[in-house]
Amino acid sequence: MIEKTKLTAMLGEALQSSPADETELVAWSGSNSLTRFAESHIHQNVHEENTYVTARVAVGKRTGVTMTNRLDPRELKAALERATAIAKVSPEDPDFPGFPKSDAAPAADTFSEATAAMTPEMRARAVGEAVEIAASKKTTLSGAYRVSAFRFAVANTSGTEQVYDGTDAFLSVFATDENKVNGATASYARGIEGIDVKGVATRAVDKCVAAANPVTVDYEPMDIVVEPRAIAEVISWLNFTAFGAKQVHENMSFMAGRFGEKVWGENITLTDDAFDPAGIPVPFDFEGVTKKPVTLIEKGIARSAVYDSLTAAKDGVANTGHAGSAAFRGGPAPRNLFVTAGDKSRDELIGMVDRGIYVSNFHYVNGLLDTRRALFTGMTRAGTYLIEDGRIAKAVKNMRWTDSMMRFFSDVAAMTKERETIGASWGAVGSVTTPAMLVRGFKFTGATEF
Amino acid sequence: MKELLKQVMDELKSLGVDYADARRVVGTSEILVMKNGKLETASVMESSGFGIRVLAGGAWGFSSSSLETPEAVRDVAAQALAIAKASASVGGGGIVLDDRAPVVDRYESGYDEDPFEVPLKDKLSILSGCCAGMSRTEGVKLATASMMSFKNDKLFVSTDGSEIEQLIVETGGGIAATAMNDAGERQTRSYPASFRGDYATRGFEFTRSLDLAGHADQCGAEALELLNADECPAVHTNLIIGGTQLALQVHESCGHPIELDRVFGTEASYAGTSFLTTDKLGSFRYGSDIVNIVADATCEGGLGSFGYDDEGVPAQRTGIVTEGMFTGYLSSRETAPRIGQQSNGTMRADGWNRIPLVRMTNINLLPGGAGSLEDLIADTDDGIFVDSNKSWSIDQRRINFQFGCEIAWEIKGGKRTRMLKNPVYTGITPEFWGNCDAICGEDEWHIFGIPSCGKGEPGQTAHVGHGVAPARFRNVEVGGKR
Numbered sequence: 001m002i003e004k005t006k007l008t009a010m011l012g013e014a015l016q017s018s019p020a021d022e023t024e025l026v027a028w029s030g031s032n033s034l035t036r037f038a039e040s041h042i043h044q045n046v047h048e049e050n051t052y053v054t055a056r057v058a059v060g061k062r063t064g065v066t067m068t069n070r071l072d073p074r075e076l077k078a079a080l081e082r083a084t085a086i087a088k089v090s091p092e093d094p095d096f097p098g099f100p101k102s103d104a105a106p107a108a109d110t111f112s113e114a115t116a117a118m119t120p121e122m123r124a125r126a127v128g129e130a131v132e133i134a135a136s137k138k139t140t141l142s143g144a145y146r147v148s149a150f151r152f153a154v155a156n157t158s159g160t161e162q163v164y165d166g167t168d169a170f171l172s173v174f175a176t177d178e179n180k181v182n183g184a185t186a187s188y189a190r191g192i193e194g195i196d197v198k199g200v201a202t203r204a205v206d207k208c209v210a211a212a213n214p215v216t217v218d219y220e221p222m223d224i225v226v227e228p229r230a231i232a233e234v235i236s237w238l239n240f241t242a243f244g245a246k247q248v249h250e251n252m253s254f255m256a257g258r259f260g261e262k263v264w265g266e267n268i269t270l271t272d273d274a275f276d277p278a279g280i281p282v283p284f285d286f287e288g289v290t291k292k293p294v295t296l297i298e299k300g301i302a303r304s305a306v307y308d309s310l311t312a313a314k315d316g317v318a319n320t321g322h323a324g325s326a327a328f329r330g331g332p333a334p335r336n337l338f339v340t341a342g343d344k345s346r347d348e349l350i351g352m353v354d355r356g357i358y359v360s361n362f363h364y365v366n367g368l369l370d371t372r373r374a375l376f377t378g379m380t381r382a383g384t385y386l387i388e389d390g391r392i393a394k395a396v397k398n399m400r401w402t403d404s405m406m407r408f409f410s411d412v413a414a415m416t417k418e419r420e421t422i423g424a425s426w427g428a429v430g431s432v433t434t435p436a437m438l439v440r441g442f443k444f445t446g447a448t449e450f
Numbered sequence: 451m452k453e454l455l456k457q458v459m460d461e462l463k464s465l466g467v468d469y470a471d472a473r474r475v476v477g478t479s480e481i482l483v484m485k486n487g488k489l490e491t492a493s494v495m496e497s498s499g500f501g502i503r504v505l506a507g508g509a510w511g512f513s514s515s516s517l518e519t520p521e522a523v524r525d526v527a528a529q530a531l532a533i534a535k536a537s538a539s540v541g542g543g544g545i546v547l548d549d550r551a552p553v554v555d556r557y558e559s560g561y562d563e564d565p566f567e568v569p570l571k572d573k574l575s576i577l578s579g580c581c582a583g584m585s586r587t588e589g590v591k592l593a594t595a596s597m598m599s600f601k602n603d604k605l606f607v608s609t610d611g612s613e614i615e616q617l618i619v620e621t622g623g624g625i626a627a628t629a630m631n632d633a634g635e636r637q638t639r640s641y642p643a644s645f646r647g648d649y650a651t652r653g654f655e656f657t658r659s660l661d662l663a664g665h666a667d668q669c670g671a672e673a674l675e676l677l678n679a680d681e682c683p684a685v686h687t688n689l690i691i692g693g694t695q696l697a698l699q700v701h702e703s704c705g706h707p708i709e710l711d712r713v714f715g716t717e718a719s720y721a722g723t724s725f726l727t728t729d730k731l732g733s734f735r736y737g738s739d740i741v742n743i744v745a746d747a748t749c750e751g752g753l754g755s756f757g758y759d760d761e762g763v764p765a766q767r768t769g770i771v772t773e774g775m776f777t778g779y780l781s782s783r784e785t786a787p788r789i790g791q792q793s794n795g796t797m798r799a800d801g802w803n804r805i806p807l808v809r810m811t812n813i814n815l816l817p818g819g820a821g822s823l824e825d826l827i828a829d830t831d832d833g834i835f836v837d838s839n840k841s842w843s844i845d846q847r848r849i850n851f852q853f854g855c856e857i858a859w860e861i862k863g864g865k866r867t868r869m870l871k872n873p874v875y876t877g878i879t880p881e882f883w884g885n886c887d888a889i890c891g892e893d894e895w896h897i898f899g900i901p902s903c904g905k906g907e908p909g910q911t912a913h914v915g916h917g918v919a920p921a922r923f924r925n926v927e928v929g930g931k932r
Contacts, residue, residue, distance in 0.1 A: 034908055038715040041541020045533045046512040046908070048803040049526075050499065067495040069516045082494055089571040090489045091578070120511070120536035126542045142718035144907045174719030182846075184719065250592055251630050274625075329483065329491040363722070368841040369854045370872065372634055377852050379845045400843075400850055400876070445929075446876055448850035 002029040002051055002071075002152050004163060011053075011155040020057030022085045023157045024099045026286055026326070029256030030150025035123040038142040040131045045120060053287075055079050059087040061085070061096040067327045069328040097313035099156040099274065102321070102441030105164070105283035105290040108275050111189020115167040116149035123147070126171075130201035134175055135204045139183075143173040147192060148429075154288030160412055163287040168280060170423050171195050174338045174382060175208035180450065181395070183207025184361055184382035186229065186429060190280055206385035207360055214395040217386060219444035223356035225349045225387065226439060228361040231339070232422035232432035234376060234405055235270075237367035239333045239369040242374065243272075243296055244322070245311035246331025254374040254406055255302040264409035266300040267342070272334035279336040280431040284321060291321035294334065300410070309334040335430035342435050349414055349438040351390040354390075357399075357442070358385040358392055367405070374405035411440040423449025454520055455500065455607050458527045463609045467506040467531065469547055471608035473520075473760060474500040475802040478566060483596040484577040486585065492570075499802040502527050506534040508543025514803040530570050535833030547783040548792045550763065552611035557757025559618045560652025560750070565599035568654045573597055576663060583666025584627040589674040591630045593666075596646055597623035597657055598901065600913070604760075612762040620753060620913060621657045625666055629673035637676035639856055641665040642898075643694040644838045649899030649913065650751045673859065675869055682858050682873035682928065688830055689875055689926040692823070692837030695855050696815070697916035699897040703879040704736075704743055704752060705813040706915070707848040708770055708778070709796075709905075710785040712808070720907055722846025725879065726776060728789055736776040737883030740818050743771035745780055747795060747811035752915035753899030754813070756798075760806035763795035770813065774884075782808050800910040812897055814917030818889025823920045824873055826890055828864040834928055835859045835866060836873045852876040875928045882923060890919035 002010070013024045029051035036044035052069040057080060064086025066079040102169045123145045134141040146169070153163040172186035185203045187195050249256075255263060264270075274282050274291030284290050287309055290386040307315070308323030311332060322332035350358065360383025369375040380398045387393065415435040422432050455472040462470040476498040483491040500523065501514035513526045513535030537543070554679040580595035599621045606614040624647015626640040642660055650656045691699060706712065707724040715723055726734070741915050747765035756765055761783050770778045779789070780796040785808065797806035820826045827835065841854035858873035859866045897917040904911055 031907060035537075036716070037540065038542075038718055038909060041544075042509065042539075043541075043716050044805060045510060045514075045537040046805050047514070047533060048501075048908075049513075049517070050803060051516060052497070063489075064489070065493040067493065067865065068499075069497050069499065086492045086494065086570060089569075089574065090492055091487065091574070093488055124536040124539045131540060142715055144719060173718050176715075176718065182718075203683040250628075251634065251636055257634055259912070260586070281555055300875070327491075327493040327495060335649065363846050364843045365845040366841045366854075369874065372636060377841065377843045377854075379843065379850065381846055398845060400845070401539045401850060402852070402874075413532040418931070446850055448845045448847075449878075450847060450849075 001031065001149060004151060005129065007151060007153055008163060010071065011153060013073060014080065015155060015157055017077045018080040020059055020080065020087060022058040022099050023080065024056040024287065025053055025155050027051065027153045028150055030148060032148045034144055034146040035120065035127055036144045037127050040134060040140040042124060042127060045192060054325060054327050055083045055143045057083040057087050058096065059084060061092040061094060062087045062090045063093065063096060064090060065326045076378045095310060095314045097309050098310045098431060099158045100170065100287050100289050100319060101158040102160045102162065102284065102289040105162055108281035109190065109277055110281050110283065111165040112167045112193060114193060115147050115169050115191035118147050118192055126197045127198055130173055133198060133201040134205050137209055139175040139177050139205050139208050141173055141175055146170045146444060155283065156288060156403060157216060160288040162284045166285050166417045166429060167191050168429050169195050169273055171197060171200055173201050173204040174203045175184050177208055177212060179365065181208060181214065182382040183213045188421060210385065211383055211395040214397045216447065217396045219399050219447050221441045221443050223353045224439050225353060225356065225436065226359040227436050228420035228434045229422050230359050231434045231437060233362050233365050235337060235432045237368055237376065238405065241367050241371040243248040243305060244331040244333045245305040248305045249311065249443050252371045254372055255305065259302045261302060262407055263302045264297055264299045264300040265412050267412060268297060268409050269340040270297040271295050271338050272306060272336055273338060274336045276338060279338065279433045282335045282429055285323040286325050287323040289319055289321035294320050306334050311440055337432045339434040341417055341419050344414045344416055346416055346436055349416065350387055350392060352414060352438055355386045355389045357396065358387050360384065377402040397450055398448050399444045401443055402445040403443040408439055413438045413440050429441060451518055452605055454523050458523055459607055459609045462504060462527060462531065466502050468508065469505040469609055470503060471606065472500060472502045473802060474605040476603040477655050477801060478601045480599045482573055482577060484581055486593060487578055487581045493779045497801060501802050502530045503805060504534045505545060506531055507538035508545045509521040509534050509537035510545065512805045524573040536911050546787060547743035548787050550610065550783065553758065553762055555612045556615040561619045563654040565619065565621045565654040566601060569762045570822045579663040580625045580666045583663055584625060584670040586667060587670030587674050589629045589677065590627045590670045592628035594626045595631055595662060598646065603757050603916045606760065606762050607753055608762055614758050614762050616757050618651060618756060619653055620649055620651050621654050623647045623660060623662055625662050625669055627669040627673040629677050631677050636679060637673050639669045639673040639676065640838055641669050644840065644856060646901065649753045649901045651753055651755045654749045676857060676871045679869040679871040684929040686925050686927055687924045688833030689928060690826060690833060690835040690920060691923065692829060692835065693918050694838050694898060695836055695853065696918040696921060698839045698842060698902065699853065700813055700815050700916045700918060701900060702842060702844045703848060703851055704770065705810040708780050709808045709828055710781045712777040713779065714785060721905065725847040725849050730776055731789065732777060734776040735773045735774055735884065736880055738886045739774045741771050741774050741883055741886050741890055742816040743772050744768065744814050744816065746814055747809050749812045749897060749915065752897045753901065753913045754811035759795040759797045760799045760906040761793065761797040763793045766794045780808050780810065798912055800912060804910050807910065809912040810903060810906065810914040812915035812917060817892045817895040817919045820888040823890055823894055826888055826920060826922055827861055827866055830861050830922060831863060833861040834873065834874065835861055849879050851879065873928060875926050877926055886921055887922040887924055888922040890921065894919040
């Protein structure tokens with residue numbers, strides 16, 4: 001990780017050298033380390049040190065972008081010249097508002113010293129502890145233990161200068177018994193202090209043991225009690241298809257044209273709050289704009305998308321500080337999402353079901369079938385059980401489901417008091433904090449062999 | 451840098467490691483996306499660095515850095531060795547590689563026109579023409595045209611004495627027209643394939659050959675027509691699958707399950723394992739007698755083609771499914787010996803900072819004897835023809851799949867009749883391929899390049915190819931929207 005003063009000086013010098021009318025520089029500097037294990041042994045163990053700079057320039061209302069990890073001042077200047085050359089031949093974007101000027105973001109709890117200092121030996125010891133727990137129940141483990149430590153900085157010619165240091169940690173554990181039955185769970189936190197290795201391993205192994213001897217159940221609409229990990233997966237997908245202003249502009253989002261209307265059940269409120277310490281704080285976006293809290297859905301009513309500078313200018317609204325990387329332009333997206341809690345315990349949710357399915361995890365969710373209806377498909381995975389007469393009765397084989405997430409979140413009968421923070425499936429730092437839910441009439445549409 | 455990396459290989463060897471290799475990659479990529487004539491993305495990305503992989507005590511360690519100083523190289527080597535030792539502490543190592551003679555060579559993929567030498571304004575002019583063509587159809591609200599180009603300059607050295615340099619250039623592009631109506635419905639039609647188009651290990655001449663602008667009008671017209679089309683009915687029927695969709699069908703239900711590292715469980719906690727366990731090799735009926743599938747990294751221009759994989763193993767052609775029987779895997783120097791074989795050269799990393807994994811090359815369904823697509827339709831009394839992928843999902847052992855497609859047509863009495871929208875089909879992999887009763891011939895066969903195959907943690911994106919011709923499958927469950 002490049003030292004803070006050196007990194008900001010490098011960006012400042014590069015801004016000065018830019019031939020463009022306006023310039024924005026985004027730098028990520030840090031390390032990613034990951035220990036992967038399968039069949040209870042470590043099969044992959046990797047470390048990466050990198051620093052890259054994304055340069056976005058404007059010539060009038062024409063823009064161009066380059067990204068490089070060659071940090072010599074001459075190389076950075078050359079990258080800016082290439083971006084400028086791109087901008088000069090690009091068509092004008094009449095909506096381009098210029099690069100935003102942002103106030104400094106308030107301090108947030110984003111960095112864990114212990115995580116930055118974690119060694120491969122420490123990760124191996126943690127994996128070893130998990131493997132021992134599995135062996136005691138005659139199961140083997142697969143999974144990954146990943147940590148990152150980074151410095152993220154944005155500077156532009158409008159005067160924005162922001163830097164923060166961050167870490168995150170992720171542990172996934174997937175237990176398998178001698179009959180290839182599985183149980184899985186995971187944990188995500190700002191740092192390794194938030195990862196309970198033994199607790200995660202025990203939960204995965206217990207799920208696996210309980211999943212033994214699965215029976216086939218006819219697939220039909222059924223009530224489900226669904227754990228936070230599965231809910232976070234569909235909400236992460238909606239990040240790609242629904243919650244950003246770009247998806248609304250392109251009429252891809254199920255919320256487009258429906259703001260002010262009821263789209264989910266009135267017991268569901270979904271917010272994004274980058275500074276809520278219950279999630280994983282991320283103080284500013286890829287344009288260096290301090291993040292603002294946004295209520296996306298309030299008591300079931302679609303309220304707002306999230307914005308970056310371009311989409312905000314187009315709609316004539318305030319920028320909410322949710323820009324993504326200029327190199328890929330997926331558009332703005334929320335990064336620290338929260339679903340309001342309910343008032344039940346997990347056992348109370350199960351007790352409300354006469355006959356239904358308990359879902360620990362979804363697998364291979366795809367939300368592109370019909371984005372306007374938020375029609376998704378996917379499988380259940382690694383911990384699927386039949387609920388009968390208000391209690392978990394036996395394990396069942398996994399099933400395919402195909403259902404609208406508008407209907408899903410409209411038929412939530414109850415939620416737990418407790419919420420869990422789940423690492424975002426989009427891969428970057430970010431999270432979804434959600435309770436478990438009881439959803440009525442979930443549409444199972446197929447079966448598989450295990 | 452080459453001499454420095456070779457020195458470090460010698461130093462690691464003198465420390466008694468089982469094996470080590472180093473890869474330096476200088477990669478350049480360009481992404482251009484235009485929507486409704488406005489340039490949404492114009493990015494050039496450069497990344498350079500090196501990674502060192504060490505096998506010590508029978509366990510792997512890998513470290514990498516973008517800093518290319520002698521100190522950084524030695525630090526990275528030391529870290530990779532330390533990581534390998536940490537790896538050995540859980541599970542006890544035991545990894546053995548196949549025997550292989552060292553290779554000293556240079557390979558360059560062929561191209562006529564360097565995509566990074568083509569003036570940007572020429573590329574933008576093509577994209578602009580595409581948007582204009584699609585937007586000529588009233589009702590098309592979103593006209594998207596995109597191109598991507600890649601150039602990777604790779605150096606590989608190993609303690610075995612291999613020294614391999616490769617220069618690989620890839621290009622391609624695609625267009626998509628999205629029509630919308632007042633009710634808020636949207637329908638998209640793309641060319642030559644959905645999700646960014648078609649790609650090849652060729653120069654910009656390949657992108658030009660796609661004639662994207664020449665297909666813009668048709669995309670626009672079909673997108674609009676889809677808005678007014680009938681909903682695809684829920685039936686069990688004869689399904690003809692067009693090339694762009696069949697490529698993804700091969701990808702998900704054959705390509706991923708034959709990755710031998712996946713079979714051994716290394717992806718279990720992430721995207722899953724495979725139903726094609728090693729006891730099935732040579733004895734399991736994967737499909738009907740007419741189903742022949744090969745993994746071929748030697749096809750000229752295929753997006754999964756190269757000279758050597760990222761373990762220095764030469765590109766090869768391997769039988770995967772032979773007359774319906776499952777006969778081969780994609781393998782590596784580590785996994786192949788576990789089934790008594792030699793690596794067939796499919797270890798690939800998506801950059802200097804990633805470890806190679808077993809990846810698809812060009813997984814090709816060989817052409818059959820059913821003639822042209824029109825011949826196949828004429829031979830089908832009752833059925834549905836689907837094409838162009840819209841959504842995909844498959845279970846963790848690659849058995850139960852569901853695909854959504856952009857477009858379908860009803861087939862009645864050997865003729866393509868009404869257009870149908872929102873087609874979805876589902877199946878169980880071996881049953882589905884067992885019901886394949888016709889595959890079109892050589893003239894319909896094309897290698898589609900997919901530049902977005904995801905695998906592994908940290909995530910890696912591979913560029914892979916799938917040679918396919920339209921094929922027919924009996925008694926498939928087809929459904930409309932749920």
